Amino acid sequence: MRKLLANRERRFNLLVTAALAVVSLLFVLPLYWTTVFATRTLSEVFQFPPPVWYGGNIVQNYFNIANVFPPFRPIWNSLIVAVPKTVGLVLVSALAGYGFARYTRAPGHRLLLVMTFATLFFPPSLALIPFFLQMSWFGWLNTFWPLIVPALASGFGVVWMYTYIGSTVPRELYEAAEMDGAKGLATFFFVVLPIIRPGLAALAVWTLISTWNDFQLPLVVLAEGSRFTVPLALTMLSTTHYSDMPAVMLATLMGLVPVFVLFALLSRQFIAGLTSGAVK
Amino acid sequence: MTRGPGGKSMTRIRRNGAFYVAIAPFLVIFLVFSVFPVVFSFYLGFNRWDGFSDPEFVGFANYAQALRDPVFQKAIGNTVYLWFWSTLVTVGLALVLAVLVNEYVLAGKTYFRMVFLLPLLVAPAIAAIILRVFFTSNGGLVNLLSGAVTGTPSYFDWLGSEAWIKPLVVLLVVWRWTGWHMIIFLAGLQAIPRDIYEAARMDGVGRWPIFSRITVPLLLPSLAFSIITATLGGLQMFDEPYVLTQGTGGTNNAATTLGMYLYATAFTQFNFGLGSAVSWYIFAAVVVFTVVYQAIVRRSQAGAAA
Secondary structure, eight states: OHHHHHHHHHHHHHHHHHHHHHHHHHHHHHHHHHHHHHTSOHHHHHSSSOOOSOOSOHHHHHHHHHTTSOTTHHHHHHHHHHHHHHHHHHHHHHHHHHHHHHOTTSTTHHHHHHHHHHGGGSOTHHHHHHHHHHHHHHTOTTSSHHHHTGGGSOHHHHHHHHHHHHHHSOHHHHHHHHHTTOOHHHHIIIIIHHHTHHHHHHHHHHHHHHHHHOOHHHHHHOOSGGGOOHHHHHHHHHHHSTTOHHHHHHHHHHHHHHHHHHHHHHHHHHHHHHHHTTOO | OOOOTTHHHHHHHHHTHHHHHHHHHHHHHHIIIIIHHHHHHHHHHTEEOOSSSOOEEOTTHHHHHHHHOHHHHHHHHHHHHHHHHHHHHHHHHHHHHHHHHHHHOOSOHHHHHHHTTHHHHSOHHHHHHHHHHHHOTTTOHHHHHHHHHHSSOOOOOTTTOTTTHHHHHHHHHHHHHHHHHHHHHHHHHHTSOHHHHHHHHHTTOOHHHIIIIIIHHHTHHHHHHHHHHHHHHHHTOOHHHHHHTTTSOSGGGTTOOHHHHHHHHHHTSOOHHHHHHHHHHHHHHHHHHHHHHHHHHHHHHHHHHO
16 A cells, blocks of 8 residues: 555656656747757748758858847947946945944944845836936946946845845854954955855856846947947847848847856856845 | 033944945945935926926826826736736746645756756847747747648737737746746745655645645745745836837737836937836835735734744
């Protein structure tokens, strides 16, 4: 009787695993087909049944994109925005998170912390229009500055680092550092930063990927095609040259590669980052 | 030097000087680029302004004008539709997948944790482009497939169809976000002590009662976090419908969201006052949803504890 039950349970588990495998393939299929289409000719893409394996037209497709814009330009633009923003955001957030986590008795601490948490519920669209006007007064429209400098102050990043530092850095460490004569900022740079490296990495990966994927803000502030970041350039290509599906798919693929490489290298930090928000 | 009544707090401030230094970079940038725009947006909402001439105070006219605009009314309906269905399907699917992976999968747990996350790496705008290619009327993959099944070539205009464009946006959101919610739920599931399940199974409790009576109630905090996040995103949805309809909002504004309406009023009609008023409506919606949802969660948690 018991063996029968165990057997039935095993069969159920096998069934579930198989079903999940099929569902997971459905999720990957659009990405797979993107890579296949990127290597095919236009007429092959229109065939039925559609090609399921790679073709040999990738070089021609590349030149078709190059006729519209330099194919690596948007990737370069996205890098110029994403890398400095990520480095700055992580540092600014870690510093503020450290301040909030350590100096809990400073006057104004509670109020400022509550305000920082409250920003998580402020929709970014609330600031979009005045932000655009502000950027035009600064003379920053059609430059990368609006995508980098204002983004350095991220309520999300500060809350993240505050939570992370609070749960990983023991308070005794601050006292010990103080006994050794280390001032507040020295403690941050030489004692706290080395300990919180995993938290920094997680926030960095999350920031890099979400910046890479940003669409609305670049759409509002960037005017010239030569400055377009990846999603903007691809949107432009897909509207003006929508009939050339293989070229659009290849350009799409090129824009995706950096993010997927990053994920392959740092998926553990990425996932750690996702769940850190939920565990509060 | 005299010691005023504030003398004590002055020394406390001085003793904690490093606190203010540490948060200063964040605070300064935040005040200039976030607080100021929000305050300014409040001012703009009560003015008529095209960005060039002098702003003209109009009271609540912008707020009233938005409410009367049939496109705005439609945008409210569309946003609620997209928020509701994308949240329901994404969270529901992610919950089922997470429980199945956690409880019943024999091999490849790491694979399942990773594979559903891949679409999240694809920018919403890029995902919309990929979806457009597959659903193109002439030669799109979906029409080719349906043509092969029915035997007659199909040229159905999915992206131009008023009935289909919203479900396509939902599909896009579900595809990108299911993995994220699944990871949240998996983390929540791992926090549930295993012996509760062992005990239930020993008592002969079936799979469905275990799921509905044990797993879901214990997963409420994760569910709350997940639904709130989906709601914040859903009420502000812009990238997906914008790129999917190439900025038009679809036939008869079938997929125009509040975010797109705001964008159009501000950046194609240069009506900054009306756009700002719309952004405050979005904010009000976010506040209402957050408060209502937190009240529900608190009550259900109190109920579960009792």
